[in-house]
Amino acid sequence: MIQQTSEADKRPVPSPAAGALLTGQFLVGLLGLAVTLGLLWLGFIYLRGARETSVLNAVIAIVWGVGGVGALFVTGNTVIESLPPYWRDRVRPFLFFLPGVGILFLFLMIPTLITLYQSFFNNDTTEFVGLNNYIATFTDRSMLESFRNNLIWLFLGTAGCVVLGLLIAVLADRSRFEVVAKAIIFLPMAISLVGASVIWRFMYAYAPPGQPQIGLQNAIITAFGIPPQSWLTLQPWNNLFLILVMIWGSTGFAMVLFSAALKGVPADITEAAQVDGATEVQTFFQIIIPYIQGTILTVTTTIAIGTLKIFDVVYVMTGGQYGTSVVGTEFYRQFFTNRNFGYGSAIAIVLFIAISPVIVYNLRQLQKQEGF
Amino acid sequence: MRIKGYAVFALLLIGMILAACGGGGAAQNPTAAPAATEAPAATEAPAATEAPAATAAPSATEAPSGTTGTTDYSRISAELAAAFNREYEGTTVSLLHGLSGEEELRFQATFEPFEEATGITVNLVPGSSTETIAVKVEGGTIEDIVNFPQPGAMASYARQGKIIDLNQFLNPEWLQENYNQGFIDTNTVPDANGNPILGGVFQRINFKSAVWYPKAAFEEAGYTIPETWDEMVELMDQIVADGDTPWCIGIESGGATGWPATDWVEDIMLRTTSLENYDAWTRGELSFDSPEVRNAMQVLTDIWFNDQYVYGGRAAIASTNFGDAPTPMLQDPPQCWLHRQGNFITTFFETNVPGVEAGVDYDFFYLPPIDEQYGKPVLFAGDLFSMFNDRPEVRAVISYFTTYEAIQPWIKLGGGALSPHQNSVLEDYRSDLERRMAETILNADSARFDGSDLMPGEVGAGSFWKGMTDYVSGSANLDQALETIQNGWANVQR
Amino acid sequence: MATMATTRPGRRSGSRLLRDVLINGSLAILCILWLIPLLGLLISSFRERADIATSGWWTIFPHREYVTESQIDLGRGFPVDQPITLDQLGVTVTDDQLRAGYTLPDGRRVIWANRRARLIDVQSQQWAANTNFTLGNYQAVLLGQQYTYTLEDGSTRTEQGENMGKAFLNSLTVTIPATVIPILLAAFAAYAFAWMRFPGRRLMFAMVVGLLVIPSQVAMIPLLRTFSGMQVTGTFLALWLVHTGFGLSLAIYLLYNYISGLPREILESAFIDGASPFTMFMRLILPLSVPALASFAIFQFMWVWNDYLNALIFLGSAPDQQVVTIKLAQMIGSRGQDWHLLTAGGFVSMVLPLIVFFSLQRYFVRGLLAGSVKG
Incomplete structure (x- = not known):
């Protein structure tokens, strides 16, 4: 509706009677669509009743979910293709994005709006308190501490993951041990958080001086005659040790995406650069980095958001104590321990606002790219 | 595989208990019978505190040949008596708890005799945490009974009017007889309107000093x-x-x-x-x-x-x-x-x-x-059980927790549980250490x-x-x- | 790059060797750093609980350790507030030195064995390795933990907990649909955002990115209410829907960035050939996006596989529905006393995600895209 430059304008007019409704195809498509929806509903009823695990139910679920979505797109497309071109190009995008965005809307957007609504109310949503929860958010001592820590996480955590992830992806790309190296860096992703917390327990464990140290870090420093440290209570450095856990766990994420992007850099571009006499470092910074900048933005955004949302690592390792609380743990404390839904919701909304610059930046990029 | 194991275990336990009580199990049904008839009517009445068969038959306590640990269920609540009369056979009560590992098995063992005698299935749901309780209560999927390790956590739900007042059906005389008053006071908390309600009962306690x-x-x-x-x-x-x-x-x-x-x-x-x-x-x-x-x-x-x-x-x-x-x-x-x-x-x-x-x-x-x-x-501290959904069979299970029988299998197995019940049998404790603790609490002049x-x-x-x-x-x-x-x-x- | 170098004969092999060493060397160092924590976990998973708690996992490797060769008994009540002369060794040491350990000129060391009993250890450094290994942790995790009771008559009874088989099946039932469904939905939506124009596109994309930041806990309570109304709480369906919803915003965002970055020449040439957007999506976009799809599939699989909270709330923890994470949590005991089982449990639960990773890894084939441009 806004701009008329849809892809159809640029492509040659498709063959037969463009401009008219293809009635037969339309009806067939509509019928298919109806049948698909019906089957999806039946599947839903069946799966709702299927409370026991069986391989059969798992298979049915996969067929229902994947096949159903696929069939929905195919039959929907049949209907759309039968429409006159004017309508075809206007309706088609909806077929593509509506199922995904719709689910997102239902499962995240609406609950979030409810949360937003709650943030103006008292703890059990019975009394309107205006902006009081927001004022509390910015005056509470432990909230301020959380904001400070989240900033540390945002900068150090994101930088650590992105730089290391890119470095490893580039090195692995040029190495003969690519598969092994990537697998090793990726390993931490595969382990659950409880597992990871046990692992780092063996890294940071503290025993009094004179006792055998079972934590590696303390064993190393005591070997050099430095007294053992209680890493997780050592303020303010304990934040760094927690960030280290996150970097260890999330660099695999960055690396996998960077690695996929590097594979997408056409070999002839880099070859041409090298023929022109560019060194490898020059090629990397002048050719490869600009080429994968989309991915860099994606990864940075995702990890930055991850650091703002960080909860698990802190909660398991320190419970947000010893000056390590972050917005995520404060939110959790208000929402679940104190069951102060108003305050908790306000914290979540503040988190949302904090991220808005990143969203705006992403949208600017979107604007620049402008499809064709 | 697991179920089979439990069944064998349960049979063993039941055998044990029957042996210990000297036919107490058989005596339960007759005593329960008379009170059972008047049961379900009490459900609606808020004034039921005085009602259900409370003082029914004081003499019934002596009935089962002076055996220890056997209780006249009609004195506790009409629903419990009805349950032992198998009136709720086939019903299911869900219970959310935070136990795992070995303790979970011991806990499961405590329900076997009850399930056997009443035909009620107690469906134990592990994984209780601050978070799950909060989400489930708000989402409306909370289990019938929740095991709170802290009365304070229970109290905040009571203030929101989510918890059923146990005074509606539990005989106060029985409670006073079988619990140290402090244990009852601990669980008496204000509801949404600020009126005091009994928000839970202790099944087991532990000694902290x-x-x-x-x-x-x-x-x-x-x-x-x-x-x-x-x-x-x-x-x-x-x-x-x-x-x-x-x-x-x-x-x-x-x-x-x-x-x-x-x-x-x-x-x-x-x-x-x-x-x-x-x-x-x-x-x-x-x-x-x-x-x-x-x-x-x-x-x-x-x-x-x-x-x-x-x-x-x-x-x-x-x-x-x-x-x-x-x-x-x-x-x-x-x-x-x-x-x-x-x-x-x-x-x-x-x-x-x-x-x-x-x-x-x-x-x-x-x-x-x-x-x-x-x-x-x-x-001391303890595990209390609160009721979120009011059905007769749920009342029966909660009532059961006020009796020593509800914890006896665990006590006999040993492993950290102490009974808060005055009718508990000190000889049942597996170790002298636990017995001394239980004694210290039950006889303490001031326990908090x-x-x-x-x-x-x-x-x-x-x-x-x-x-x-x-x-x-x-x-x-x-x-x-x-x-x-x-x-x-x-x-x-x- | 490596292949490129071979195509350029002008390069001197010496600098190539240096470059190889540099690249592989720094990669190896990073990999070792990454592996150390995991190695600690792996080794600990084969150690007895008491060993884990009293000595570092690295002590299984040969190392120099002080081993007691003899003891000196000063006799109870021996005064320690003044220097102590050890005639046997010909040295005089103080109490503080004995506490910390005093090294003799010959390399041996004297240290209190039991200060109260006035017992001194004379130790020498020797090679030692803690090689006391057990399969007990894995046994408990895989076959179910054993609990032994002593019954009243003094006999003991052993209970065998449930094994992991069922939990694995449950986890798979949760994970596969929860991984595949969002990917398909997201691919279509990402394509629409990247290559189509429609009203509200920017607003909706802003929403998608904005929702990335919402902690899933925010949505839990309203969602649980809805699901209970639809009577799906406690079914696998509920968990699939939840993970689909929670995974979608990242999926759309990641795939959008990948798909929007595809070279437009390919798509233009397809348009000229008269392909409809749908065919183009199926024939071109999807195959070209395989690396991105595979990456997201891997992440989604990991997250769903390792998710504990959503499984607990939306599916529940009943024995026949327990997923692996819940099963493991149940194993460590109410007070966390059996946490050492997590060392083995962590590895057991890692196996499947790693299989997924390795099988999808091969889709990141070099030049997938470049090849299609040339072809």
Whole structure:
């Protein structure tokens, strides 16, 4: 509706009677669509009743979910293709994005709006308190501490993951041990958080001086005659040790995406650069980095958001104590321990606002790219 | 496979119980029968407190040939009597609890005789946590019965009107007869309108005022068990003079870090101020900034912040896991000599140092009184059960928890549970140690529930833990810590 | 790059060797750093609980350790407030030195064995390795933990917990649909955002990115209410829907960035050939996006596989529905006393995600895109 430059304008007019409704195809498509929806509903009823695990139910679920979505797109497309071109190009995008965005809307957007609504109310949503929860958010001592820590996480955590992830992806790309190296860096992703917390327990464990140290870090420093440290209570450095856990766990994420992007850099571009006499470092910074900048933005955004949302690592390792609380743990404390839904919701909304610059930046990029 | 195992286990247990009660099982049905008829009508009536068959047949108590541990169910509630009359056969009651591992199996075992006798299936759902309870209550999928480890957490749900008043159907006379009044008061909390309701009942409790020591080494070293606080300080100094460290202390517990510290404060409070002050303190009427609390904190500080007294020094306290803390005490030679903790800690003794034996390698003594005018108070904690959905069979299960039979199988298996019931059978305890604890609690002239568990979750499971941890780890001074804790009360819903 | 170098004969092999060493060397160092924590976990998973708690995992490797060769008994009550002369060794040491350990000129060391009993250890450094290994942790995790009770008559009874088989099946039932469904939905939506124009596109994309930041806990309570109304709570369906919803915003965002970055020449040439957007999506976009799809599939699989909270709330923890994470949590005991089982449990639960990773890894084939441009 806004701009008329849809892809159809640029492509040659498709063959037969463009401009008219293809009635037969339309009806067939509509019928298919109806049948698909019906089957999806039946599947839903069946799966709702299927409370026991069986391989059969798992298979049915996969067929229902994947096949159903696929069939929905195919039959929907049949209907759309039968429409006159004017309508075809206007309706088609909806077929593509509506199922995904719709689910997102239902499962995240609406609950979030409810949360937003709650943030103006008292703890059990019975009394309107205006902006009081927001004022509390910015005056509470432990909230301020959380904001400070989240900033540390945002900068150090994101930088650590992105730089290391890119470095490893580039090195692995040029190495003969690519598969092994990537697998090793990726390993931490595969382990659950409880597992990871046990692992780092063996890294940071503290025993009094004179006792055998079972934590590696303390064993190393005591070997050099430095007294053992209680890493997780050592303020303010304990934040760094927690960030280290996150970097260890999330660099695999960055690396996998960077690695996929590097594979997408056409070999002839880099070859041409090298023929022109560019060194490898020059090629990397002048050719490869600009080429994968989309991915860099994606990864940075995702990890930055991850650091703002960080909860698990802190909660398991320190419970947000010893000056390590972050917005995520404060939110959790208000929402679940104190069951102060108003305050908790306000914290979540503040988190949302904090991220808005990143969203705006992403949208600017979107604007620049402008499809064709 | 699992089910089969349980079935065998259950049969064994039932066999055991039948043997122990000498035909008590058979006597249950007849006694239950008369009261059962008038049962379901009581469900709706809010005034039912006085109603259902309460005083039905006092003589019935004597009926089953004087056997111990057998109860006349009609005296407890009409629903329980009806249940044992198999009126609710085929119904299911869901129960959310936080147990796992071995304790979960023991807990399951306690329901086998009940399920067998009533035909009610108790569906045990593990995975209870602050978070799951909160989400499930709000989402409307909460189980029929929830096992709260803290009355304070229960109280905040009661204030929202989510919890059923057990006074509606439980006979108050029976409760008073079978529970120490303190146990009932603990669970009496205000509902949404501020009226007092009985929000839960205890099925099992644990003893907190215990100081553990390595018995064999302790005796060999020629130490004697202190009877007063001063004697204990003398003992501590003696241990220091002998080149060792008296205490092992650890308060790390993941997201719940700090709770062992609150237990210390409570035990000291009970010993340095009146019960009235203690109660006012747990209700939020006595501020954390009061001289009473400051004094208790000082007593704690004198021990905890003296690096000679604490194994590893103050720095080790916040970073040592509460479960690992006592391990050095059980080493040979002991690295420390005293450890204050609830009776559950013996589980850790046995898993951390395989082969240690209760009463030989370790034992406990009662944490000595500080000021003799406050006597010898006992600090305890417990697991209570609250009702979220009101159905007759749910009432029956809750009623069952007020009887010793509900915990007897666990007691007989041993493993950390103590019965809060006056009709419990002390001979059933597997170890002398547990028996002594149970006796201490049942006969204590003043017993008080763990204060932090009484406080609403916002304080008791929130700011109190955090404030103590901040204080011990040095990230806050005493004033800041007390302020943090006291601020928790501001979040409490009225 | 490596292949490129071989096509350029002008390069001197010496600098190539240096470059190889540099690249592989720094990669190896990073990999070792990454592996150390995991190695600690792996080794610990084969150690007895008591060993884990008293000695570092690295002590299984040969190392120099002080081993007691003899003891000196000073006799109880021997005064320690003044220097102590050890006639046997011909040295005089102080109490403090004995506490910390005093090294003799010959390399041996004296240290209190039991200060209270005035017992001194004379130790020498020797090679030692802690090689006390057990399969007990794995046994408990895989076959179910054993609990032994002593019954009243003094006989013991052993209970065998449930094994992991069922939990694995449950986890798979949760994970596969929860991974595949969002990917398909997201691919279509990402394509629409990247290559189509429609009203509200920017607003909706802003929403997608904005929702990335919402902690899933925010949505839990309203969602649980809705699901209970639809009577799906406690079914696998509920968990699939939840993970689909929570995974979608990241999926759309990641795939959008990949798909929008595809070279437009390819798509233009397809348009000229008269392909409809749908065919183009199926024939071109999907195959070209395989690396991105595979990456997201891997992440989603990991997250769903390792998710504990959503499983607990939306599916529940009943024994026949328990997923692996819940099963593991149940195993460590109410007070966390059996946490050492997590060492083995962590590895057991890692196996499947790693299989997924390795099988999808091969889709990141070099030049997938470049090849299609040339072809």
